[in-house]
Amino acid sequence: MAGCGSTVASGPKSSIRFHVPPPPAVNLAVTAPGGSTLVATLHGDTPGSPTAGGPSNQLVPGTWYGYPSVLPIIASQPNWVEVRLAQRPNESVAWVPQSDVTVGVTPYKVVVDLATEHLEVFENGKQIFDFPAGIGTPDDPTVTGSFFITMQVPPPSPGYGPFVLVTSAHSNSITDWDNSGDAIIAIHGPIDSYDDSLIGTTGAAISHGCIRLHDADLAQLSTLPAGTPVNIVAS
Numbered sequence: 001m002a003g004c005g006s007t008v009a010s011g012p013k014s015s016i017r018f019h020v021p022p023p024p025a026v027n028l029a030v031t032a033p034g035g036s037t038l039v040a041t042l043h044g045d046t047p048g049s050p051t052a053g054g055p056s057n058q059l060v061p062g063t064w065y066g067y068p069s070v071l072p073i074i075a076s077q078p079n080w081v082e083v084r085l086a087q088r089p090n091e092s093v094a095w096v097p098q099s100d101v102t103v104g105v106t107p108y109k110v111v112v113d114l115a116t117e118h119l120e121v122f123e124n125g126k127q128i129f130d131f132p133a134g135i136g137t138p139d140d141p142t143v144t145g146s147f148f149i150t151m152q153v154p155p156p157s158p159g160y161g162p163f164v165l166v167t168s169a170h171s172n173s174i175t176d177w178d179n180s181g182d183a184i185i186a187i188h189g190p191i192d193s194y195d196d197s198l199i200g201t202t203g204a205a206i207s208h209g210c211i212r213l214h215d216a217d218l219a220q221l222s223t224l225p226a227g228t229p230v231n232i233v234a235s
Contacts, residue, residue, distance in 0.1 A: 033107070035122060035123070036105050036106060037105065037106050037229055038073040039070050039103070039104050039105065039225075040070070040081055040102070040103055041068055041069070041070045042060065042061075042069040042070075042071070042100060042101055044062035044100075045059050045060070045062045046059070046097070046100040047060070047100075048085075049094065049095045049096070050095070051095060052077035052095045053077070061087075064087075065166075070225070071086070079099070080098055081095070081101065082096075084146070084147070085168070087168075089170075090143060090168075090170055090172070104227070106227050106229075107124045108122065108224050110187075110228060110229065111233065112211055112231070112232045113233055113235070114135050114235075115234060117134075117202065117203025119217075121221065121224070131213055131217040132191065132202050132213075134191040134205075134206045135203060135207060135212075136171075136205065136207050136210070137206065140207070140209050142207070143172050143185065143232060145231075147167045147168040147169040147229070147230045148226075149165050149224055149228045150166045150168050150226060151166050152222070160188045160189060161188050161189025161213070161215045162215065162219050163218070165187040167184070167186060169184070169230070170183060170184055171183035171209040183208075183209065187212075187218070187230075188210060188211075188212060189213050189218045
């Protein structure tokens with residue numbers, strides 16, 4: 001797997017250090033509780049369409065790097081749901097048949113503010129964490145937009161913290177990190193691996209686009225499931 005500024009080791013699901021069970025199935029007729037997000041777990045490779053009920057123009061993969069595709073639902077029509085995709089280009093979406101997915105819910109949302117260099121986590125609309133974050137440098141900036149956590153994977157080495165949260169964001173300045181074929185934005189540790197003075201409440205522009213947290217802060221995000229929205233904003 002290609003991490004922007006890191007090479008994230010993939011592997012079987014059983015190797016996930018902090019495994020989070022899939023969200024409970026819900027009926028789409030039931031509105032998600034305030035501050036939460038409906039997610040779709042694909043049953044397998046699924047035809048994707050640009051409009052609800054329209055002809056398919058792509059195949060949405062049922063897995064990505066060996067992990068199930070759990071995708072945020074952003075709209076619905078009878079028998080169809082519109083989902084965010086993990087693949088390039090950034091913020092890609094597709095309509096898929098509702099019969100091809102299991103619908104669940106995540107109560108969490110992540111907001112990364114590049115102006116304040118902080119990462120915030122919300123549960124059912126209430127802020128529960130606010131951490132300083134390392135972000136991309138001016139040469140390799142962190143992209144902005146609406147993304148989501150695609151999976152949680154073991155770190156490629158202890159220098160990345162207890163685990164890596166892979167997102168659906170891709171670098172716009174790097175297209176092929178370390179000959180991996182992609183450059184995916186991930187959330188991992190630590191901030192201060194470049195500079196021991198970066199300790200405290202402030203973040204820093206130090207990465208190739210990835211979001212870096214202090215290891216102790218990153219460890220508190222172990223319960224964030226795949227499909228959790230990640231909004232990266234400029235202010």
